[in-house]
Amino acid sequence: MAVQIRKLDSTAPDFTQTLDALLAFEAETDDAIESAVARILADVKKRGDAAVLEYTNTFDRIPNGGAASMAAFDVGQAELDAALAALPDAQRDALRVAAERIRVFHERQKQELNGFTFTEPDGTVLGQRVTPLDRVGIYVPGGKAAYPSSVLMNAIPAKVAGVQEIVMVVPTPSGVKNQMVLAAASIAGVTRVITIGGAQAVGALAYGTESIPAVDKIVGPGNAYVAAAKRRVFGTVGIDMIAGPSEILVLCDGTTDPDWVAMDLFSQAEHDELAQAILLCPDADYIARVEESIHKLLPTMPRAATITTSLTDRGALVKVRDMEEACTIANAIAAEHLEISAEEPLKWADRIRHAGAMFLGRFSSESLGDYCCGPNHVLPTSRTARFSSPLGVYDFQKRSSIIQVSEAGAQTLGKVAATLAYGEGLQAHARSAELRLKS
Amino acid sequence: MAVQIRKLDSTAPDFTQTLDALLAFEAETDDAIESAVARILADVKKRGDAAVLEYTNTFDRIPNGGAASMAAFDVGQAELDAALAALPDAQRDALRVAAERIRVFHERQKQELNGFTFTEPDGTVLGQRVTPLDRVGIYVPGGKAAYPSSVLMNAIPAKVAGVQEIVMVVPTPSGVKNQMVLAAASIAGVTRVITIGGAQAVGALAYGTESIPAVDKIVGPGNAYVAAAKRRVFGTVGIDMIAGPSEILVLCDGTTDPDWVAMDLFSQAEHDELAQAILLCPDADYIARVEESIHKLLPTMPRAATITTSLTDRGALVKVRDMEEACTIANAIAAEHLEISAEEPLKWADRIRHAGAMFLGRFSSESLGDYCCGPNHVLPTSRTARFSSPLGVYDFQKRSSIIQVSEAGAQTLGKVAATLAYGEGLQAHARSAELRLKS
Numbered sequence: 097m098a099v100q101i102r103k104l105d106s107t108a109p110d111f112t113q114t115l116d117a118l119l120a121f122e123a124e125t126d127d128a129i130e131s132a133v134a135r136i137l138a139d140v141k142k143r144g145d146a147a148v149l150e151y152t153n154t155f156d157r158i159p160n161g162g163a164a165s166m167a168a169f170d171v172g173q174a175e176l177d178a179a180l181a182a183l184p185d186a187q188r189d190a191l192r193v194a195a196e197r198i199r200v201f202h203e204r205q206k207q208e209l210n211g212f213t214f215t216e217p218d219g220t221v222l223g224q225r226v227t228p229l230d231r232v233g234i235y236v237p238g239g240k241a242a243y244p245s246s247v248l249m250n251a252i253p254a255k256v257a258g259v260q261e262i263v264m265v266v267p268t269p270s271g272v273k274n275q276m277v278l279a280a281a282s283i284a285g286v287t288r289v290i291t292i293g294g295a296q297a298v299g300a301l302a303y304g305t306e307s308i309p310a311v312d313k314i315v316g317p318g319n320a321y322v323a324a325a326k327r328r329v330f331g332t333v334g335i336d337m338i339a340g341p342s343e344i345l346v347l348c349d350g351t352t353d354p355d356w357v358a359m360d361l362f363s364q365a366e367h368d369e370l371a372q373a374i375l376l377c378p379d380a381d382y383i384a385r386v387e388e389s390i391h392k393l394l395p396t397m398p399r400a401a402t403i404t405t406s407l408t409d410r411g412a413l414v415k416v417r418d419m420e421e422a423c424t425i426a427n428a429i430a431a432e433h434l435e436i437s438a439e440e441p442l443k444w445a446d447r448i449r450h451a452g453a454m455f456l457g458r459f460s461s462e463s464l465g466d467y468c469c470g471p472n473h474v475l476p477t478s479r480t481a482r483f484s485s486p487l488g489v490y491d492f493q494k495r496s497s498i499i500q501v502s503e504a505g506a507q508t509l510g511k512v513a514a515t516l517a518y519g520e521g522l523q524a525h526a527r528s529a530e531l532r533l534k535s
Numbered sequence: 536m537a538v539q540i541r542k543l544d545s546t547a548p549d550f551t552q553t554l555d556a557l558l559a560f561e562a563e564t565d566d567a568i569e570s571a572v573a574r575i576l577a578d579v580k581k582r583g584d585a586a587v588l589e590y591t592n593t594f595d596r597i598p599n600g601g602a603a604s605m606a607a608f609d610v611g612q613a614e615l616d617a618a619l620a621a622l623p624d625a626q627r628d629a630l631r632v633a634a635e636r637i638r639v640f641h642e643r644q645k646q647e648l649n650g651f652t653f654t655e656p657d658g659t660v661l662g663q664r665v666t667p668l669d670r671v672g673i674y675v676p677g678g679k680a681a682y683p684s685s686v687l688m689n690a691i692p693a694k695v696a697g698v699q700e701i702v703m704v705v706p707t708p709s710g711v712k713n714q715m716v717l718a719a720a721s722i723a724g725v726t727r728v729i730t731i732g733g734a735q736a737v738g739a740l741a742y743g744t745e746s747i748p749a750v751d752k753i754v755g756p757g758n759a760y761v762a763a764a765k766r767r768v769f770g771t772v773g774i775d776m777i778a779g780p781s782e783i784l785v786l787c788d789g790t791t792d793p794d795w796v797a798m799d800l801f802s803q804a805e806h807d808e809l810a811q812a813i814l815l816c817p818d819a820d821y822i823a824r825v826e827e828s829i830h831k832l833l834p835t836m837p838r839a840a841t842i843t844t845s846l847t848d849r850g851a852l853v854k855v856r857d858m859e860e861a862c863t864i865a866n867a868i869a870a871e872h873l874e875i876s877a878e879e880p881l882k883w884a885d886r887i888r889h890a891g892a893m894f895l896g897r898f899s900s901e902s903l904g905d906y907c908c909g910p911n912h913v914l915p916t917s918r919t920a921r922f923s924s925p926l927g928v929y930d931f932q933k934r935s936s937i938i939q940v941s942e943a944g945a946q947t948l949g950k951v952a953a954t955l956a957y958g959e960g961l962q963a964h965a966r967s968a969e970l971r972l973k974s
Contacts, residue, residue: 190954201661204651208663212643221895222640222909224647227888229922243959276958312921331777334922338770356970362963398962441939449666453936456660459945459971460938463964467952470661471936482751483668483773485934495924497892497910499899500880506898513906515629519715520682523837524801525902531795532898 099394099404101387104414106421118412119429121340121370121478126320133295133324140299145306151296152267156238159271166307171278171289179278187276194468195248195283201470202256205489219502220509224495228258231309232492233301233333234286235316235326236277238267238293244280245466249473249487250316251284257492262286263311265301267293293318298325302333315474315487336487340478341370341410344462345431345451347422348386349438350379352458358389360435363463365406366399372410374429376422383413423447430481433462452481506532538833538843540826543853545860557851558868560779560809560917565759572734572763579738584745590735591706595677598710605746610717610728618717626715633907634687634722640909641695644928658941659948663934667697668773670748671931672740673725674755674765675716677706677732683719684905688912688926689755690723696931701725702750704740706732732757737764741772754913754926775926779917780809780849783901784870784890786861787825788877789818791897797828799874802902804845805838811849813868815861822852862886869920872901891920945971 104114139147145166152169153162163169180188213223234250236242247264254262264281266274268291281289290308292300298318304310313334314326326335344364348357361373377383390407394400416422423444426434430450438444441456448454452475455462466473474487501509510529517525543553578586584605591608592601602608619627652662673689675681686703693701703720705713707730720728729747731739737757743749752773753765765774783803787796800812816822829846833839855861862883865873869889877883880895887893891914894901905912913926940948949968956964 186954187958190951190958193951194955204653205663208649208651209647212647214643220908224644224910225893230888245955245959331917331919334919353970356967359963359967359970363961363967366961366963397966398960403963445937448935449669450933451935453938454664456937456939459942460940461945461967461971463956463961463967464940464945464948464952464971465936465938466964467955467968468948469659469938469940471663471938475936476933478770480770480773481933481935483933486936488934490929494889494915494920494922495927496887496890496920497904497914497925498884498895499892499904499908499910500895501899501903501908503898506900506903509903509907512629512632513903515625516633516684516906517902519626519629520684521837522802522805522902524798524805524842525905527836528795528798528802528900528902531792531798532900532903 099390099407101390101407101411101413103383104412106414106416106425115425118410119479129320129324133321133328136295137299137325137328140296140305141303148292148296148300148305151294152292155294155296156267157270166305169291171273171291176278176282176286176289179275180282182275183279188279190468191244191248191280191283194245195252197468197470198248198252198472199256202253202489205253206256209490209493211495213498216505218504218508220505221498221500223498225498226493226495229312229492229494230259231261231263231311232259233311233314234262234264235293235297235314235318235322236264236266237318238274239269242266242274242277244276245473246317247277247280247286248284251281251286253472253487253489254492255285257489259492261288261309263288263290263301263308265290265292265297267291267297293322295321295325298322298329302329313492315491336474336491337476337480337484341372342367343372343431343477344374344433344435345426345429346375346435346437347419347426347444348375348377348382349419350377350382351439352437354382354385354389355393356458356461357386357437358393360461361390361407361411362393362397362403363461364433365403365411366397369402369405370410371406373407374412374414376414376416376425378416378418378422380415383415387413419444420447426451430479432475432477432481433465435460435462450481452476452486507534538829538846540829540846540850540852542822543851545853545855545864554864557849558918568759568763572760572767575734576738576764576767579735579744580742587731587735587739587744590733591731594733594735595706596709605744608730610712610730615717615721615728618714619721621714622718627718629907630683630687630719630722633684634691636907636909637687637691637911638695641692641928644692645695648929648932650934652937655944657943657947659944660937660939662937664937665932665934668751668931668933669698670700670702670750671698672750672753673701673703674736674753674757674761675703675705676757677713678708681705681713681716683715684912685756686716686719686725687723690720690725692911692926692928693931694724696928698931700727700748702727702729702740702747704729704731704736706730706736732761734760734764737761737768741768752931754930775913775930776915776919776923780811781806782811782870782916783813783872783874784865784868785814785874785876786858786865786883787814787816787821788858789816789821790878791876793821793824793828794832795897795900796825796876797832799900800829800846800850801832801836801842802900803872804842804850805836808841808844809849810845812846813851813853815853815855815864817855817857817861819854822854826852858883859886865890869918871914871916871920872904874899874901889920891915891925946973
């Protein structure tokens with residue numbers, strides 16, 4: 097199957113509708129998955145460890161007839177450290193460099209959010225405290241989508257936030273552990289690793305079992321069962337966003353090596369057949385050169401089949417009027433990853449209101465950010481960058497308001513509160529304020 | 536029915552189980568509501584204004600055979616301003632004082648979050664931008680639960696965040712508009728008011744219709760249909776938390792006038808029969824005095840029936856060993872509103888890790904905070920203060936990462952990224968990084 101990437105022109109009368117249709121993505125809700133997940137969660141809530149053990153032995157095909165107890169799924173610190181020590185030096189060093197850069201960036205996020213208090217002339221003190229969550233769960237997929245980089249990106253912000261307990265769950269299909277994932281857990285400072293997965297792991301983290309304490313928030317990607325389970329336990333615990341397919345939008349002024357842009361599009365498309373890679377460029381000749389690069393480079397890619405499907409089904413090369421229009425379209429797309437591959441990237445970045453992460457200048461390939469620049473690679477997908485943010489330290493902190501009203505403050509505030517409370521028909525509210533009045 | 540508030544003792548062997556059972560609250564999911572909401576949302580998505588008009592005319596019993604078009608539901612700025620001008624002076628002044636204090640407090644939140652950039656020695660720039668949402672929807676309940684204070688608490692943080700369009704929807708059962716709610720919208724700077732409600736209003740805001748632009752986030756309380764609709768559109772738009780029943784937890788060292796504490800418990804209990812009011816105190820005699828105050832003051836309360844049910848079903852007066860234990864229990868409860876009515880409130884506040892808002896000292900009644908101290912009264916309920924925060928300016932902002940890698944930076948980062956990408960089997964990621972290497 098040859099790649100057939102669609103070419104669009106922003107001056108076409110139906111351009112907006114065509115683009116909207118291309119961007120449209122609705123996660124399917126599968127009734128069979130929903131009811132299976134509801135059943136598993138209820139069972140884990142009721143039977144605890146016994147249920148988790150049974151599901152894990154069955155679904156993950158744990159060898160030798162399955163584990164005898166939950167204790168078998170706990171991976172000790174020594175095993176994590178051994179996995180790290182056993183890695184090839186280059187991989188260990190790369191993980192360490194990435195982890196340190198991620199930590200440094202996220203420390204900046206932490207510095208920004210300190211809370212505040214201020215005192216009014218009458219002595220009333222108002223403020224906001226910022227505190228970490230006590231305990232969080234990190235879901236790490238097993239099998240082919242087991243990414244050590246995701247362990248770093250999910251665990252390090254929690255660590256920086258000051259979370260005391262970071263419980264990582266990772267399924268081990270057929271009992272096989274991914275050594276690079278364990279090594280990443282060692283580096284990231286995960287406090288406990290349990291080799292369970294699926295809806296049963298989400299349930300265990302949300303409700304707690306005899307052997308697993310309930311956490312306050314669950315983050316990390318997973319398959320359709322995990323996503324459905326996270327949605328269902330939301331409220332009992334916090335969750336991060338339910339991620340859609342990954343996306344890249346490249347804005348290029350036509351001055352970047354077309355091979356680089358083609359490979360950047362590939363780096364998104366290779367993730368998943370549903371991944372989306374789009375180029376916006378005002379230069380038709382340049383677009384043609386990128387297309388040539390795509391055809392030239394694609395056969396060299398081990399994941400050519402995935403790339404071909406992704407680019408054919410969901411990709412596009414878009415000729416725009418100018419870079420100004422490219423920015424307008426980029427704001428409507430609100431992409432997860434936005435590369436501005438241009439001579440004056442900041443000039444265009446200043447016009448962008450919505451993007452998960454912006455990669456500015458031709459040396460800033462998305463792949464650098466995916467691994468080791470420092471900012472998080474967990475980013476809002478499917479246009480949710482309009483209202484949400486990269487995963488960060490702030491996702492592992494929460495705020496509490498501080499209100500300390502002085503006796504003098506209670507006199508002035510009490511009258512205002514009582515007036516409004518009577519207006520709303522809430523007389524106990526009004527009386528509660530009035531009891532603090534001196535006269 | 537006389538109030539029968541349960542008395543617990545933390546030294547009882549079954550205390551923890553008893554308290555857990557008392558705190559347990561699960562929002563019912565009603566299949567009839569779920570399917571009705573799913574149908575209404577799908578219809579609004581498909582037919583737009585026509586669907587919203589029909590549902591509104593029917594469900595809200597709009598008089599004179601219903602409105603002829605959506606235009607009839609738009610409330611112009613002149614009508615909002617007229618509602619404000621027509622209020623009694625004391626109410627108008629109180630709303631203005633409250634609005635100004637809320638604005639001042641939320642400006643402090645905004646100052647805290649500025650984003651950052653930093654430059655590394657090789658010229659690589661990393662950072663985080665903070666930008667407001669473009670357009671938000673605020674849901675305001677109609678009928679008996681129409682609270683002008685909620686208009687201020689939801690709209691002002693959005694305004695302070697820099698949101699350009701604030702679209703408020705409020706149903707008007709039988710076509711009756713709440714003038715104090717319209718006045719609050721005028722003060723808060725809401726940019727458009729539409730008198731629609733229910734799941735149809737949530738659908739209109741989430742998907743957009745011919746007359747209503749799609750928003751990026753929907754906040755504000757509503758009934759079971761509104762809550763179900765918000766859950767369903769989450770992902771298409773952002774939403775705030777789905778609030779459970781309101782709660783107050785009072786920690787008292789026995790030095791506060793017991794009438795004050797009794798009235799503070801009432802001020803929560805009068806909201807709703809499901810509301811929860813709990814006192815923790817180490818002094819048994821003082822608890823008895825609070826109980827006397829409850830019996831003495833309850834007959835004076837217009838909402839005595841609601842208060843009686845709430846206190847009987849979900850309230851408790853708890854004798855604890857000491858204030859240290861009270862703080863430990865408070866952390867487990869993670870209350871929406873926590874009053875520390877004690878001689879040294881800060882001493883105890885420093886031990887609190889989880890609470891939506893802390894009211895320190897005996898003059899800080901929750902009712903002052905509900906209306907006019909400045910911090911938000913939209914707070915995490917049902918133990919969600921373990922992982923979430925009061926509504927704030929930050930709910931109307933989002934962050935974008937900035938990554939501008941220098942040519943020199945691409946050399947060092949590229950090797951790290953390529954090593955990790957090959958380790959994860961993502962070769963296009965690796966090649967994308969390697970193409971930027973000079974050698």
